[in-house]
Amino acid sequence: MKTVAVYFLLILVAALVLLPLLWAVSASFTPLEKVFEHVYPFSWRALVPQDFTWEAYTNVFQGRSHTAQSVAPQPGLGRPVVSTFILAIGTVVVGGLICALAGFAFAQFDFRGKNLLFSLVLLSFMMPVEVTIIPLFVLVKQLGWVNSWQGIWVPGLVHGMVIFVFRQFFSEIPRDLIDAARVDGAGWFRTLRSIVLPLSLPVLISAGLILFLYQWDAFLWPMVISPSQEFRLVQVAISLSIEEHQTLWNELLAGSMFAAILPILLILPFQRYYVRGITGSGLKE
Amino acid sequence: MARAIAEAKPFGRREGWIPFLFLLPAFSLLALFRLIPVLASFREALYGNVFSAAGPEHVFVGLRNFEALLQDPVFWKSVKVTMLFSLVINPLQATLALGLGILANQPVRGIRFFRSIYLLPVAVSLNIVCLIWRLMLDANFGLVNGLLAAFDLPSQPFLGAESHALWSIIAVATWKGVPYWTIFFLAGLQGIPKSILEAAAIDGANSVQMFLHVTLPMLRRVILFVLVADTIINFVLFIPPFVLTGGGPQLSTNLLMLETYRKGFLFGDTGGAGAISVLLLGIMVIIVGIEFALVRPREA
Numbered sequence: 001m002k003t004v005a006v007y008f009l010l011i012l013v014a015a016l017v018l019l020p021l022l023w024a025v026s027a028s029f030t031p032l033e034k035v036f037e038h039v040y041p042f043s044w045r046a047l048v049p050q051d052f053t054w055e056a057y058t059n060v061f062q063g064r065s066h067t068a069q070s071v072a073p074q075p076g077l078g079r080p081v082v083s084t085f086i087l088a089i090g091t092v093v094v095g096g097l098i099c100a101l102a103g104f105a106f107a108q109f110d111f112r113g114k115n116l117l118f119s120l121v122l123l124s125f126m127m128p129v130e131v132t133i134i135p136l137f138v139l140v141k142q143l144g145w146v147n148s149w150q151g152i153w154v155p156g157l158v159h160g161m162v163i164f165v166f167r168q169f170f171s172e173i174p175r176d177l178i179d180a181a182r183v184d185g186a187g188w189f190r191t192l193r194s195i196v197l198p199l200s201l202p203v204l205i206s207a208g209l210i211l212f213l214y215q216w217d218a219f220l221w222p223m224v225i226s227p228s229q230e231f232r233l234v235q236v237a238i239s240l241s242i243e244e245h246q247t248l249w250n251e252l253l254a255g256s257m258f259a260a261i262l263p264i265l266l267i268l269p270f271q272r273y274y275v276r277g278i279t280g281s282g283l284k285e
Numbered sequence: 286m287a288r289a290i291a292e293a294k295p296f297g298r299r300e301g302w303i304p305f306l307f308l309l310p311a312f313s314l315l316a317l318f319r320l321i322p323v324l325a326s327f328r329e330a331l332y333g334n335v336f337s338a339a340g341p342e343h344v345f346v347g348l349r350n351f352e353a354l355l356q357d358p359v360f361w362k363s364v365k366v367t368m369l370f371s372l373v374i375n376p377l378q379a380t381l382a383l384g385l386g387i388l389a390n391q392p393v394r395g396i397r398f399f400r401s402i403y404l405l406p407v408a409v410s411l412n413i414v415c416l417i418w419r420l421m422l423d424a425n426f427g428l429v430n431g432l433l434a435a436f437d438l439p440s441q442p443f444l445g446a447e448s449h450a451l452w453s454i455i456a457v458a459t460w461k462g463v464p465y466w467t468i469f470f471l472a473g474l475q476g477i478p479k480s481i482l483e484a485a486a487i488d489g490a491n492s493v494q495m496f497l498h499v500t501l502p503m504l505r506r507v508i509l510f511v512l513v514a515d516t517i518i519n520f521v522l523f524i525p526p527f528v529l530t531g532g533g534p535q536l537s538t539n540l541l542m543l544e545t546y547r548k549g550f551l552f553g554d555t556g557g558a559g560a561i562s563v564l565l566l567g568i569m570v571i572i573v574g575i576e577f578a579l580v581r582p583r584e585a
Contacts (some may be wrong), residue, residue, distance in 0.1 A: 006391045013385065014402045017464070021405060023428055024417045042431035102311035109304035117308065119577075124319045126514075126573045130521040130542055131566050132322035134549050134559045135329045139322055158314040188303065217410040220523055224550055235412045239528055242416060249420055256416050260409045267408040268401055279472040 022047045028056050028254040035249045056254035075229065077255050080237040085262075087153055087233070088215035092208045095157040099207065102158075103166025104196070108178060118167075125160030130220065137224055151225045152233070156215060161278075162207045168280050169203035170196070205270055206277030213263055234259045323566065330563045333556035350560040360561070362536050363544040366451065367520070370540060374455050374462075375516045381463045382511060383504070386470025387496075400471075406464045415528035418457040419444065422529075444530050447537040454525045454538050462518075466511045473507035474500070506579065513576040517569065541565060 027035050029049035038045035063076030105111075106118055129136070136155065145151030173196065181191045219235040232240075238255045267274050333346040354360050389400050406414065421428045422443035430440040443453040477500065485499050501508075523542040526532050532539035532547065539547075541561060549558030 003393060006388070006393055009388050010391075010393075010396075010399045013388065014399055016460070017402055017405055019428075020414075020417050020421055020460075021409070023421070036426045039428050040426050040431035041434035042428060043435070046428065046431070098310040098314065101307040105304040105307035109300060109307070111300075111304040117312070120312075120315065120320075122577060123573065124315055126517065126576050127319075127323070127569055128517060128521045129319075130523060131562060131569050132319070132326055134545065134555055134562045135322040135325035136318060137549070138329060138555065139318075139325060154314070155318040158311050158318075160315070163311060213408075217412070219410070219412050220546070224546075235410055238416065239412050242419070242528070252416060252420065256413045260413050263410070264405065264408040267404060271401065271404055275468050275472065279469055 019047075024253045025049075025257055027250055028257050029053060030250055031055060032248060032250050056248075056250040057258065060251050060255045060258065075232075075237075077234065077237055077258060080232045080234045081258065083231070084216060084234040087149070088212045090153065091156060091215040092211045095159065095162070095211050096204070096207050098158055099162040099211075100166045100200075100204075102163045103168075104170050104192070106163070106167040107170035108173070108175060121160045121163050123160075125164065133220065133224065140225055145225070147226045147228045147231060149226075149231065152218070152222045152231065153215075156218065156221070159211065159214065162210055165207050165210070165277050165280055166203060169200065169206075173199060202273060202276070205273040206280075209266060209270060209274045210277050212266065216259075216263060326559055326562045326566055329555065329559035331556075332559070334553060346556060350556040353557060354560050354564075357557075359536060359539070360544065363539045363541050366537065366539055367541045370451060370455065370522075371516065371519055374458060374519050375512060377455070378459055378462045378466060378515055378519075379508065379512050381459065382466035383470050383508065385463060385467040386474055387500075389467060389471050390474045403464045403467060406461050407468070409461075411461055411524045412528060414461045415457060415525050418460070419529050422453055422457075445534060447535050450530050450534060450538045454529055457529060458519070458522065458525050462515070466515060469507055469511050470504065473504045477503045509579055510576070513572060513579065517572050517576065520568065520572070521565065 023039075023046055026047050026049045027039075029052050031051055031053050034050045037050065061076050061078050063078075102121070106114065106121075140146070140151050140155065143151075145154075178191060178195060181195050186194070217235060218233060219239065222231070222233045223236045223239075238252075238259055241255060242252060330350055331345060331347060332343055333350055335342050335344050335346075385403065389396065389403060422430075424430065424440065424442045424445050427443070429443065433440060441449060443449050481499060481503070482495065485495050490498065521542045522540055523546065526538045526540050526543045527546070530538045532543050542565075545558045545561045545565070548554045548561065
């Protein structure tokens with residue numbers, strides 16, 4: 001009896017979660033004339049593509065130079081997707097390295113001011129970036145980085161949360177292990193490469209996921225600091241296309257699914273690492 | 286304990302300036318892009334753009350930005366909307382996430398499959414979530430109204446009426462937010478030692494008693510953490526009102542962060558926006574202080 005109730009609730013919540021996503025997928029594969037057909041009033045057919053077509057995806061990816069269906073010319077999503085992907089990989093590699101070094105220092109060294117500096121790290125990820133977006137904008141503008149890639153990218157390289165995740169992980173590497181390598185005469189670079197790095201795959205996946213998702217999902221900051229067309233990232237491009245093609249629901253949803261599929265494919269297989277990353281930062285000592 | 290021993294050893298790692306070398310890249314960036322903007326927000330709030338014959342000028346205006354703010358009905362409306370929003374959404378999300386965490390912790394077959402499904406809203410960006418829901422909540426062709434119609438219920442102006450819009454935004458943000466906080470509750474629930482639950486069961490506790498006297502007290506820290514962290518995030522929530530309603534109708538969904546954006550970037554009033562930022566910062570310092578007390582390192 002209890003099991004039946006549990007399954008009932010599990011399925012109910014799953015339906016709530018899946019309904020918007022299934023509809024979005026299905027509508028993105030449906031030709032425009034049919035998108036509204038089974039939505040109002042609702043029938044289950046709305047959740048299955050009618051007359052399956054890739055049309056919306058090709059339109060969204062390539063953009064439109066001529067005015068078909070009296071819609072304004074629309075730049076394709078291809079370029080924003082590629083730009084965002086490259087930036088995100090860059091954030092994972094460079095940001096990951098910077099945060100890993102700091103995390104290692106907090107985990108493995110004793111030094112003056114350690115607690116104070118670590119408190120700053122904690123405060124930096126508790127205090128949302130949005131609060132200081134106005135002065136940050138003024139500052140980055142003074143650097144001459146408005147409408148530039150570095151303006152979008154550099155301020156998001158360091159994340160207190162990721163430093164924290166690295167510190168947690170590196171604290172569990174026995175200090176004796178590292179001391180042994182040092183006594184054998186290995187420099188810090190070699191110790192990190194040959195002792196620490198091979199142990200670190202789990203934390204690299206956790207940190208990599210957090211950093212990748214951060215850059216892939218970035219919205220407000222790229223929109224205000226680099227508004228010009230050539231620096232448009234995927235989330236901004238999709239959001240701005242709402243006004244431009246209000247009624248082309250299949251294309252709006254195709255763009256959305258296009259932007260959503262990559263994070264889904266990253267998080268689902270690696271969910272253990274993702275979960276460990278975000279919960280470790282909030283709950284454990 | 287292990288650490289104390291390591292420190293007591295003569296070989297304890299005190300490498301002079303080496304650790305600072307490791308910290309240098311991270312702390313230069315933190316100082317430049319996180320710390321300086323916090324300090325600069327106070328300065329920014331005291332400056333304003335004045336338009337003269339020579340074009341716009343950035344000049345010192347003292348407290349005039351704050352005075353203007355206090356007399357600005359749009360700002361006060363935004364404060365009221367943000368307060369109502371916060372009072373509703375934070376307890377709502379925390380409660381639902383606790384419930385979903387308990388559900389996802391049930392030892393039934395296929396539970397991993399359901400957990401994966403529940404993770405989907407976490408993976409999809411807030412921006413995309415809001416776009417999908419904007420179409421779903423459309424007054425004329427939206428799927429939600431389609432569902433109502435299938436049950437012969439009248440259509441609702443979910444995003445288009447003052448009476449509905451804020452509640453619609455709360456619902457959408459909750460759809461996206463609850464699964465994220467559930468992750469924390471699930472981790473907390475899985476951290477409760479089985480022996481404690483078994484001991485309570487042997488003592489004859491029923492499931493309600495177990496929940497009230499074992500589970501809840503064991504989750505105290507997680508609950509506090511989620512409430513505080515959620516409050517912080519929702520206080521500066523920007524994307525849902527931006528994508529779903531643009532702050533309307535009649536500013537009924539104009540949350541403070543959106544108002545900051547509108548002032549600063551649409552109307553070019555960086556001083557006014559800076560003044561709001563300072564106020565937000567003040568409130569944040571209080572809430573973050575609470576969170577910090579919860580998670581601060583204990584080894585000091």
